[in-house]
Amino acid sequence: MFYISTRGQTRPHTFTEAVEAGLATDGGLFLPEKLPDLSGKLAAWASLSYPELAAEFFQIFAPEIPAEEWQTMTTEAYSRFDSPDVAPLRKLSDKLYVLELWHGPTLAFKDFALQLLGLLYKRQVKLKGKKLAVLGATSGDTGSAAIHGCMGQDGIEIFILYPNGRVAPLQERQMACTGAANVHAIPMPGTFDDAQGLVKECFGDPAFVSAVNLSAVNSINIARVLAQCVYYIWAWLKLPEEARATVEFVVPTGNFGNVMAGWMAQQMGLPCSGFRVATNQNDILYRFFETGDYKQGEVAPSFAPSMDIQAASNFERYLYFMLGKDQNRVRELMLRLKKGDRVTLPKVASTFRASRMDDATIAQTIAQVWQDYQYVADPHTACAFTDMAADRVSVVLSTASPAKFPEVVQEATGSEPLHPSLELLKALPLETHPLPSNAEALKAFIREKVGA
Numbered sequence: 001m002f003y004i005s006t007r008g009q010t011r012p013h014t015f016t017e018a019v020e021a022g023l024a025t026d027g028g029l030f031l032p033e034k035l036p037d038l039s040g041k042l043a044a045w046a047s048l049s050y051p052e053l054a055a056e057f058f059q060i061f062a063p064e065i066p067a068e069e070w071q072t073m074t075t076e077a078y079s080r081f082d083s084p085d086v087a088p089l090r091k092l093s094d095k096l097y098v099l100e101l102w103h104g105p106t107l108a109f110k111d112f113a114l115q116l117l118g119l120l121y122k123r124q125v126k127l128k129g130k131k132l133a134v135l136g137a138t139s140g141d142t143g144s145a146a147i148h149g150c151m152g153q154d155g156i157e158i159f160i161l162y163p164n165g166r167v168a169p170l171q172e173r174q175m176a177c178t179g180a181a182n183v184h185a186i187p188m189p190g191t192f193d194d195a196q197g198l199v200k201e202c203f204g205d206p207a208f209v210s211a212v213n214l215s216a217v218n219s220i221n222i223a224r225v226l227a228q229c230v231y232y233i234w235a236w237l238k239l240p241e242e243a244r245a246t247v248e249f250v251v252p253t254g255n256f257g258n259v260m261a262g263w264m265a266q267q268m269g270l271p272c273s274g275f276r277v278a279t280n281q282n283d284i285l286y287r288f289f290e291t292g293d294y295k296q297g298e299v300a301p302s303f304a305p306s307m308d309i310q311a312a313s314n315f316e317r318y319l320y321f322m323l324g325k326d327q328n329r330v331r332e333l334m335l336r337l338k339k340g341d342r343v344t345l346p347k348v349a350s351t352f353r354a355s356r357m358d359d360a361t362i363a364q365t366i367a368q369v370w371q372d373y374q375y376v377a378d379p380h381t382a383c384a385f386t387d388m389a390a391d392r393v394s395v396v397l398s399t400a401s402p403a404k405f406p407e408v409v410q411e412a413t414g415s416e417p418l419h420p421s422l423e424l425l426k427a428l429p430l431e432t433h434p435l436p437s438n439a440e441a442l443k444a445f446i447r448e449k450v451g452a
């Protein structure tokens, strides 16, 4: 199995190489050259535990890593989750289920990929005997999950940029209170998209990339998308048989990483009926799926900060498929988007629907879901609870624990959502390294810490 770039100007990579590189050198994103057909395996996978399922899945995508190593890594990664099911599927009604993706160390779904990615980095450092600098930008949850996947690991320095004052206080504490010397939490002026731009600038400098052995950790690493495919398969296998064919997955969306994984699982033969892309008021993806228009607006901070995004970085992967895998067209289109052009694609009959929710409705929805089902949804998950398809079963992907966003949730339900790991954090000192929004300053800081 090889991995190609959506923009077509890199040589084929193995899984390990694609994971290490993060972003392709032509600015594109890695994808499997060909999606395998998994439909014949589903029946046999129904009885596996979550780590076993993940190991089976990854053996197909990274055959160069021995099966026993996959077993060891997935077992270690998912043993840090506080639910025996890892991703428990809760039934709220005959037509409505919630897949809870927040039982990992940082209480959001990004732990699924980033716990595993930390172990893959560790494996690479060991094989190569070379120190690794891991760099990423976050609107909150990716950064903390990446940090918890890498903290304390020999041979890895991790640098996470985030928009100062725009991540939730508890998210910042998860990044900046680890006490680990290899963790660097860097608040910056501007938005998440600005921080992401700086990351891309660093990767655009090949001399720097090789000097510090730089690897990208964020929503664009292929390991992340693949790790997320697993829980769609898992949830589908846990549903009653009569519900499986009609199920619509409802996915709170920002960077299009989570829902992209679901769509890929469907392309690989998972027979679900479709997806709803649930956005907050930053609704570029909602507008795209409603009209075919893809035009970036300004980011407006919301109650669901991990979805405050207007440049959905994983969307390029979907475009690649929509443009018939024509890498030249992807490249052209991405250049036009970069210039701020509006891009319109023909509306295809697709398996996607879309919805959006403003802050006032998020608050009302948390209260309503509590009233209807005695279920506490965090503000990201709340965005999914609208416009349910009447004729099919819905599985809402719950992307964060309500305890990460206590103010909004308490206001709506009348009681403060608590989690013991967050209570511990509240007393620890905050260690951050603020930097100006400037690529040279960032590179100098990384060089210094890595000793390059």
Ligand SMILES: *Cc1c(COP(=O)(O)O)cnc(C)c1O
Binding pocket: 108, 109, 110, 141, 142, 219, 252, 253, 254, 255, 256, 257, 258, 259, 306, 307, 380, 381, 399, 400
């Ligand atoms: C990252 C995140 C999202 C958005 O996921 P994407 O893969 O970027 O679409 C939604 N909810 C929470 C809690 C998140 O951390």
